[in-house]
Amino acid sequence: AQKVTQAQTEISVVEKEDVTLDCVYETRDTTYYLFWYKQPPSGELVFLIRRNSFDEQNEISGRYSWNFQKSTSSFNFTITASQVVDSAVYFCALRALNRDDKIIFGKGTRLHILP
Amino acid sequence: KAGVTQTPRYLIKTRGQQVTLSCSPISGHRSVSWYQQTPGQGLQFLFEYFSETQRNKGNFPGRFSGRQFSNSRSEMNVSTLELGDSALYLCASSKQGATNEQFFGPGTRLTVL
Numbered sequence: 001a002q003k004v005t006q007a008q009t010e011i012s013v014v015e016k017e018d019v020t021l022d023c024v025y026e027t028r029d030t031t032y033y034l035f036w037y038k039q040p041p042s043g044e045l046v047f048l049i050r051r052n053s054f055d056e057q058n059e060i061s062g063r064y065s066w067n068f069q070k071s072t073s074s075f076n077f078t079i080t081a082s083q084v085v086d087s088a089v090y091f092c093a094l095r096a097l098n099r100d101d102k103i104i105f106g107k108g109t110r111l112h113i114l115p
Numbered sequence: 116k117a118g119v120t121q122t123p124r125y126l127i128k129t130r131g132q133q134v135t136l137s138c139s140p141i142s143g144h145r146s147v148s149w150y151q152q153t154p155g156q157g158l159q160f161l162f163e164y165f166s167e168t169q170r171n172k173g174n175f176p177g178r179f180s181g182r183q184f185s186n187s188r189s190e191m192n193v194s195t196l197e198l199g200d201s202a203l204y205l206c207a208s209s210k211q212g213a214t215n216e217q218f219f220g221p222g223t224r225l226t227v228l
Binding site for chain 1: 148157158159160171173203205207214215216217218219220221222
């Protein structure tokens with residue numbers, strides 16, 4: 001069975017602090033994709049990143065960075081120098097390329113950036 | 116470039132009725148996926164269509180169905196509505212499929228009374 005766990009339901013930090021959102025996944029498949037999406041208060045999900053199971057390189061995009069570790073089945077997301085506009089719900093998702101080819105989302109982490 | 120559009124944005128129905136939701140993908144995108152979002156169950160995959168063919172389907176009852184037209188526009192239908200079908204229904208499009216970057220629409224908020 002496949003599963004995505006985002007243990008942090010809600011996080012609050014003060015603006016300019018760094019914050020890490022955790023994502024742990026389970027799959028028996030060797031080929032899979034991991035995603036992060038942002039859902040601001042407007043409701044529209046915004047794609048942030050896709051990573052395939054064969055690419056463990058970490059990625060940095062501006063203030064955002066992602067740490068993919070297959071050894072711990074984790075794909076964590078860090079926001080550096082957080083800003084109020086980062087306030088949103090963040091979802092981690094998994095899609096394994098197998099016969100049961102479905103995307104599975106975590107429950108999401110609600111992030112509050114306090115001014 | 117226009118984004119993904121969904122109509123209607125809000126809908127109120129009563130139990131037992133049926134509903135059809137529409138999604139227009141970004142021009143050039145051939146894949147459309149549908150998701151249901153509820154506070155209790157979170158985001159759940161409903162189905163994915165690519166070039167008018169259903170590629171895969173989530174674990175939802177047969178009351179949930181969908182289709183895709185030759186212009187890539189997609190509709191989903193829910194028959195015999197239940198209170199538990201109240202949710203935000205999100206549509207997403209991508210060029211090649213849901214393993215690629217997906218662009219989401221604003222969603223249709225369905226309330227079943």
